[in-house]
Amino acid sequence: MFITSAYAAADTAAKLGEEAVKKKNVFPPFDPSTFTSQLLWLAITFGIFYFLMARVVLPRIGNILEVRRDRISQDLEEAQRLKEETDASIAAYEQELAEARKNAHTIAREASETAKLAADKERQKTEAKLANTLAQAEQTVRKVKDAALAQIDTIASDTTQAIISRLIGTKVTKAELAKAISKIAK
Amino acid sequence: MATHPDPIKQFAINKLLPLDINGVDxxxxxxxxxxxxxxxxxxxxFLWSTGGRGMVPxxxxxxxxxxxEFVAGMLRDSAGSSGMKFFPFVFSLFMFILIINMFGMFPYFLTVTAHIIITIALAMAVFLTVLVVGFGRHGVGFLKLFVPSGVPMLIMPLVIAIEIISFIARPIxxxxxxxxxMLAGHIxxxxxxxFIxxxxxxxxxxxVGSILPFAMTVGMTALEFLxxxxxAYVFTMLTCMYINDALHPGGH
Incomplete structure (x- = not known):
């Protein structure tokens, strides 16, 4: 038994030595004796890594990106809304401006029409007054003229009587003169 | 041997805390x-940077x-919005591989993805996801994936065979x-x-002569970052395309 175990120990030692020698000659990446350990630790580390990424890190980053995307689209919507509001108020302003311009035109036209009407009326009134005055004046002139014409025979006979009395010293009667004048005037 | 640097040693796996359960290491x-x-x-x-949940980041x-957004865009572009259910998986894959690869760029650090068992495990995870989702969603209809439309009946068996082989070769x-x-670059x-x-x-x-390999090393380092x-990008991109196949098997 003792001997057997000693042999066994020697055998193991020899085997270990053999293994060491073999290990030195084996290309490390193809050394199957390391495979189990590598596989185990790969499974452990990659498993933990996958768990952390899938449960904590990736949802967190995804959430950050989503929140940001939402925020950006929200801000864009808000900007769009404000822009529409601005456009609407600009349009309203333009419309009001156009209306005001139209009103102003109307008022100006009305004013000018009223003024023209008033001026026309005034002119007609003045013209009528002037015509009236003119007519009166003409009537006066005619009256004066008629009066003058009516007296012209008398003046002529008086003047002729005076001229004759001075020239020839004879008194001519009015009746004679009138006869003579009316003869000449004929 | 001791003076000559061993390009393979950087991939050695060292036990930091030995743990053996029933002979399984x-x-x-x-x-x-x-x-x-x-x-x-x-x-x-991620937890620290998003802790503020800032409206303005x-x-x-x-x-x-x-x-x-980068990973989400990648997935949405290739698998549509129905593919977003797999976003945590795809995102985890991308970040996990990317950061592991970047860790590998530090001198004396191990590149974990330069071990085939890791990449096979990740690829199998994708492959099995595709299988489970594909058959779970479409049942037998998932097999439409192997029958492209618009192919003459005469060469159909050949095309189907090629499609099946290429599908099985995917995880590889x-x-x-x-x-x-990762392995070749680091070697x-x-x-x-x-050489330096x-x-x-x-x-x-x-x-004087070592200037040449030195310049080469500097250039290679930049290339390795790329x-x-x-x-990481290609692995994720392919994952997205495979998920698309699982979701829309008839649409290719």
């Missing part, structure tokens, strides 16, 4: 350490949001692409960096 290794570091750092960053929160190509890129980087050490040990001429990102 479950030790906490340097690989486990970097996976834990990735998870802790990435989760902490801070710089750090912006980074988290940009990554979120999916995992090997990431694994091989190349180490080999060129090793070997050359400069040869005296003045060697030191590859580290690109492979």
């Amino acid at each position: 479950l030790s906490f290794t340097n690989s486990s350490l970097f996976m834990v570091a990735t998870v802790v750092l990435t989760s902490a960053y 801070t710089r750090s929160q912006s980074v988290s949001e940009i990554v979120y 190509s999916h995992s090997v692409r990431l694994f091989a890129n 190349t980087l180490k080999v060129f960096a090793g 050490v070997s050359l400069s040990a040869m005296g003045t001429v060697g030191i 590859v580290a990102f690109l492979q």
